[in-house]
Amino acid sequence: MFKIFLNTVFRKLYLQKGYSLINILGLATGITCSLLILLWVEYELSFDSFHQNKSQIYSVYENQTYADGETFTVYATPAPLAANLKENIDEIDKATRISRTWGKLMLSTEGSTFVENSGLCVDPDFFKIFSFPVLLGNPNLVMPDERSIVITEKMSKRYFGEDNPLGKTISINTNLKYHVSAVLKDSPKNSSLYFDFLLPFNFIKENWGFNLNNWDSHAFLTIIQIKNNTYIPSLETKIKPYIKQNLKQSNTDLALQKFSDYHLHSINGNKLSPILYIRIFTLVAFIILLIACFNYMNLSTARSERRAREVAVRKVVGAHKRGLFALFMAESIFISLLAFGLAIVLVELLLPFFKELTQRDLTLKLSNPTLLLSFAAIVLFTGFVSGSYPALYLSSFKPIRILKGKLYRDSHLFRKLMVIIQFIISVALIICSSVIYRQLDFLQDKDVGYQKDNIIYIEMLDNFQKHYPKLKENLIKIPGVLKVTAANQMPINFTNSTSDISWKGKSKDAKDVLFQLSFVDYDFIETFEMEVLQGRAFSSKQGADSLKLVINEAAASVMNMKYTIGEKVKIWDYEGEVIGIVKNFNFNSLQVGVKPLLMLMSSDEFKYIAIKTSGDEQPIINKIRETWSKSFPKIPFSYRLLKDDFSYLYKAESRMSLVFISFTLIAIIISALGLFGLSSYIIEQKYKEMGIRKVFGAEFQNLLRSFLYRFLKWILLANLxxxxxxxxxxxxxxxxxxxxxxxxxxxxxxxxxxxxxxxFITVFYQSYKISTIAPIKAIRYE
Known part of the structure; x- marks a missing residue:
C-alpha cells in the first residue's frame, strides 16, 4: 500500500516537474529559514541554563526613582547587601557578590608577564550557586582562603602549559601574591558570566582600598540562591524596603529577577533586548514558512482541475471524502518531508555564513531531542497548513459534475487572497527593512557633540596613574600627535553616576537627580572638540582647576541657576566651583537622551589615555607603540579606536538588521516564486484564448496589458x-x-x-513566452 502511494506521488512529481520544483523549492526555502532561526533562538534561550539550581538563582537589582519621574533600573548594588540579605532573610540560602576587576591587571608567574581584564571578584558561595565544573582542586572548597586564585583551563595552559598549576603562585601588580587553588572548565559561550580567573572579593579592598562596608556605593552584582518552595512575591516584599534602612537616599527599592533571564530580559528600559529580537525573528520565521505554505496551497488549488477526474474516478469506485482528504494530506506531508530533507542540506551549507552573521556558535545537532521535536513539528505544521485547504477542496468535488465536464471555479478568490497576503507580508518587510537600515545609518552618522574620528585610546593598567605625566610628555612629542589627555571613561560610555549632589537653591525636600560624573585631565574638552557655551574649559595654567567643575547644558537646566558660572556645587564631601558649561553631547547610546553631567579633575581616577592624531593613524600608532615599549618594555601595548567602539555600540542592532534584511529578501523571493507559478498556470489556461486573440491581430502589448491588469490590482491592494x-x-x-x-x-x-x-518582470516573462507560440498550437492546446 505504502509502495503504491510512493509510486503515485513520485509519478505526479515527475509529470508536473516545473510545478513540483516550485513547490518543493518554496517549502524548502521557508523551512531552511525557519531552521536557521530556530537554531539561533535555541542558542539564545540556552543562556545560563546549564546551572543545576537555575530555578533558584536570582539577581538582586535596584529601582531608583528620580525627580524627573524616570526610574533608573540597575544591577549595581552596595557591597554589604549580599551578606546582610543572607543573614537576615530565612528564604535566602546562599549569596555572593560579583564584580569585574576594575581595569587591566598585570599578572606574572616565574619569567612571564600577562595583562588581563577578564577576571571576577567573588565570594565563596559563588561556587555553590553556579555550576562551573572543577577540573583540578577540591570541588567542595574551591577558594579556601583570601590568597587563592581560581583559573580556567584555557588560562592554565597559557600560564603553565601542561604542568599541574595547583599551588603555583601568580603575582598581581607585582605586590600581591596568590596561589592557584583550582582549575575550572572554561565558561561556556552561552554564559552571562565570562571570566578567565576568579579572585576573593576582598581583592577590591586590598588592591584599590575600597570600603566594603559602604552602603552608598552601588557597584556590585548581588546574586542569591533561594530555598525550595520560596514564594517570590513574598520574598520581594521582604527585600524591597531593606536597602532603605542603610541608605541616605529614599528613592531606591530592591527587586528580584531570575538569573536565567539575565541575558534575555533587559531591566533598564531598553526595548531592544535579546528577548525582543527572539520574538521578532520567531515571527519572521513563522511568516516566511507561512508564505511558503501559501505558495503550495495556491498552486495546488490552481491545478486542481487536473486532478478532478482522478477524484471523480476514486469516488465512483467507493472512496469517501474522509479517505480522499487523508490521501491528499499524506501527499502534502510527504512533499513537506522531501522539502525538509533539502532544507537540512541547505542549512548545513548556509550555517557557516549564518554563524558569522549572528556571531553565535550555532550547531545542527540531529541528536538533540528538543531540536528533533521542533523539526517534526515544522514538518507536520508545513504539511498540514499547506495541504489542508487543497485536500479539503479536492475531496469535496462531486463526481457527477466532474464527469459531465462541469469543473469547479470556486477557489479563484482564495488564490487571489493568498497572493495578496504574500505581498502584504513582503511589502511590510521591505518597508521595515528600509526603516531599520536608515535608522542605524542615522545613528552611525549623527553628530554626537564630540570628535570621535582620529582618536586612539589606551586603557591604563591598575595603579598606572603615576606614570601618566611622563608618558604624556613623551607622546605629545610624536609627529602627528595633536593632543593627549586622560579620563576615567571615554565619551562613548559614561557610567559613573551619583545623586548625592547639592547646590545653592536646591530645596531640602526636592527629589534626587541622577548626575553622570567624569574625572578628566586638562585638554579633555579640547581633545574631543566639545563646544564651550559659557565660561571656559579646564586649563593647566590655572593651578586651582582641581577644585573646579565643568557641566553640560542638561546639568545647568536641572540646577536652574540664574548665573551658573562661579556657583558652588557639592558632590559628596567635595565642593567645586562651576567654571564652564559645554553643549550637550551624547555620552551613551543614542537609545537614551542626554543626562546631566559634571566633569571634574582627579588624576587618581584616570583609566584611559586618549590621543588625538592628525589622521594618518597607522604610522602614528607605530610611533606610539615604540614610545610605549621604551617606557614599559615588559607590558604589551594595546590600543583601541574610538570610532570603532562607537560603531560597536550598535553592533547588535546592525547584526540583527542584516539578518532581518536577509530574511526579507528570502520572503520576497518566495512570494515572487509563488506569483511566477500562479501566473504561469493562469496564462497556461488562457493559451486558447490568447491564440484566438492573436488570430484577430492582438499584439504582445495587448496581451501584456491584459495580464498586468489582473495581477497589478492585487499588488496595489496588498500595498494599501x-x-x-x-x-x-x-x-x-x-x-x-x-x-x-x-x-x-x-x-x-x-x-x-x-x-x-x-x-511586472514575472508577468512580462510569461506573456512574452505565450506571445511567441504559434496561434494554431495555442488553439489546439486545450
Missing amino acids: IAWPIAYFLMQWWLAGFAYRIHISWMEFLGAGLLSILIA
Whole structure:
C-alpha cells in the first residue's frame, strides 16, 4: 500500500516537474529559514541554563526613582547587601557578590608577564550557586582562603602549559601574591558570566582600598540562591524596603529577577533586548514558512482541475471524502518531508555564513531531542497548513459534475487572497527593512557633540596613574600627535553616576537627580572638540582647576541657576566651583537622551589615555607603540579606536538588521516564486484564448496589458494594506531610541514600486513566452 502511494506521488512529481520544483523549492526555502532561526533562538534561550539550581538563582537589582519621574533600573548594588540579605532573610540560602576587576591587571608567574581584564571578584558561595565544573582542586572548597586564585583551563595552559598549576603562585601588580587553588572548565559561550580567573572579593579592598562596608556605593552584582518552595512575591516584599534602612537616599527599592533571564530580559528600559529580537525573528520565521505554505496551497488549488477526474474516478469506485482528504494530506506531508530533507542540506551549507552573521556558535545537532521535536513539528505544521485547504477542496468535488465536464471555479478568490497576503507580508518587510537600515545609518552618522574620528585610546593598567605625566610628555612629542589627555571613561560610555549632589537653591525636600560624573585631565574638552557655551574649559595654567567643575547644558537646566558660572556645587564631601558649561553631547547610546553631567579633575581616577592624531593613524600608532615599549618594555601595548567602539555600540542592532534584511529578501523571493507559478498556470489556461486573440491581430502589448491588469490590482491592494501595518510597527520600534529618523513616504513608494517591478518582470516573462507560440498550437492546446 505504502509502495503504491510512493509510486503515485513520485509519478505526479515527475509529470508536473516545473510545478513540483516550485513547490518543493518554496517549502524548502521557508523551512531552511525557519531552521536557521530556530537554531539561533535555541542558542539564545540556552543562556545560563546549564546551572543545576537555575530555578533558584536570582539577581538582586535596584529601582531608583528620580525627580524627573524616570526610574533608573540597575544591577549595581552596595557591597554589604549580599551578606546582610543572607543573614537576615530565612528564604535566602546562599549569596555572593560579583564584580569585574576594575581595569587591566598585570599578572606574572616565574619569567612571564600577562595583562588581563577578564577576571571576577567573588565570594565563596559563588561556587555553590553556579555550576562551573572543577577540573583540578577540591570541588567542595574551591577558594579556601583570601590568597587563592581560581583559573580556567584555557588560562592554565597559557600560564603553565601542561604542568599541574595547583599551588603555583601568580603575582598581581607585582605586590600581591596568590596561589592557584583550582582549575575550572572554561565558561561556556552561552554564559552571562565570562571570566578567565576568579579572585576573593576582598581583592577590591586590598588592591584599590575600597570600603566594603559602604552602603552608598552601588557597584556590585548581588546574586542569591533561594530555598525550595520560596514564594517570590513574598520574598520581594521582604527585600524591597531593606536597602532603605542603610541608605541616605529614599528613592531606591530592591527587586528580584531570575538569573536565567539575565541575558534575555533587559531591566533598564531598553526595548531592544535579546528577548525582543527572539520574538521578532520567531515571527519572521513563522511568516516566511507561512508564505511558503501559501505558495503550495495556491498552486495546488490552481491545478486542481487536473486532478478532478482522478477524484471523480476514486469516488465512483467507493472512496469517501474522509479517505480522499487523508490521501491528499499524506501527499502534502510527504512533499513537506522531501522539502525538509533539502532544507537540512541547505542549512548545513548556509550555517557557516549564518554563524558569522549572528556571531553565535550555532550547531545542527540531529541528536538533540528538543531540536528533533521542533523539526517534526515544522514538518507536520508545513504539511498540514499547506495541504489542508487543497485536500479539503479536492475531496469535496462531486463526481457527477466532474464527469459531465462541469469543473469547479470556486477557489479563484482564495488564490487571489493568498497572493495578496504574500505581498502584504513582503511589502511590510521591505518597508521595515528600509526603516531599520536608515535608522542605524542615522545613528552611525549623527553628530554626537564630540570628535570621535582620529582618536586612539589606551586603557591604563591598575595603579598606572603615576606614570601618566611622563608618558604624556613623551607622546605629545610624536609627529602627528595633536593632543593627549586622560579620563576615567571615554565619551562613548559614561557610567559613573551619583545623586548625592547639592547646590545653592536646591530645596531640602526636592527629589534626587541622577548626575553622570567624569574625572578628566586638562585638554579633555579640547581633545574631543566639545563646544564651550559659557565660561571656559579646564586649563593647566590655572593651578586651582582641581577644585573646579565643568557641566553640560542638561546639568545647568536641572540646577536652574540664574548665573551658573562661579556657583558652588557639592558632590559628596567635595565642593567645586562651576567654571564652564559645554553643549550637550551624547555620552551613551543614542537609545537614551542626554543626562546631566559634571566633569571634574582627579588624576587618581584616570583609566584611559586618549590621543588625538592628525589622521594618518597607522604610522602614528607605530610611533606610539615604540614610545610605549621604551617606557614599559615588559607590558604589551594595546590600543583601541574610538570610532570603532562607537560603531560597536550598535553592533547588535546592525547584526540583527542584516539578518532581518536577509530574511526579507528570502520572503520576497518566495512570494515572487509563488506569483511566477500562479501566473504561469493562469496564462497556461488562457493559451486558447490568447491564440484566438492573436488570430484577430492582438499584439504582445495587448496581451501584456491584459495580464498586468489582473495581477497589478492585487499588488496595489496588498500595498494599501501593508503600508499602515508597517508604519505602526516601525513607529513602535523607533520609540526605543531617543534620537530617531522620521518615516519617509519614500519607504512606502519604494516598497510599492519594488513589488510592482517584481510582478511586472514575472508577468512580462510569461506573456512574452505565450506571445511567441504559434496561434494554431495555442488553439489546439486545450
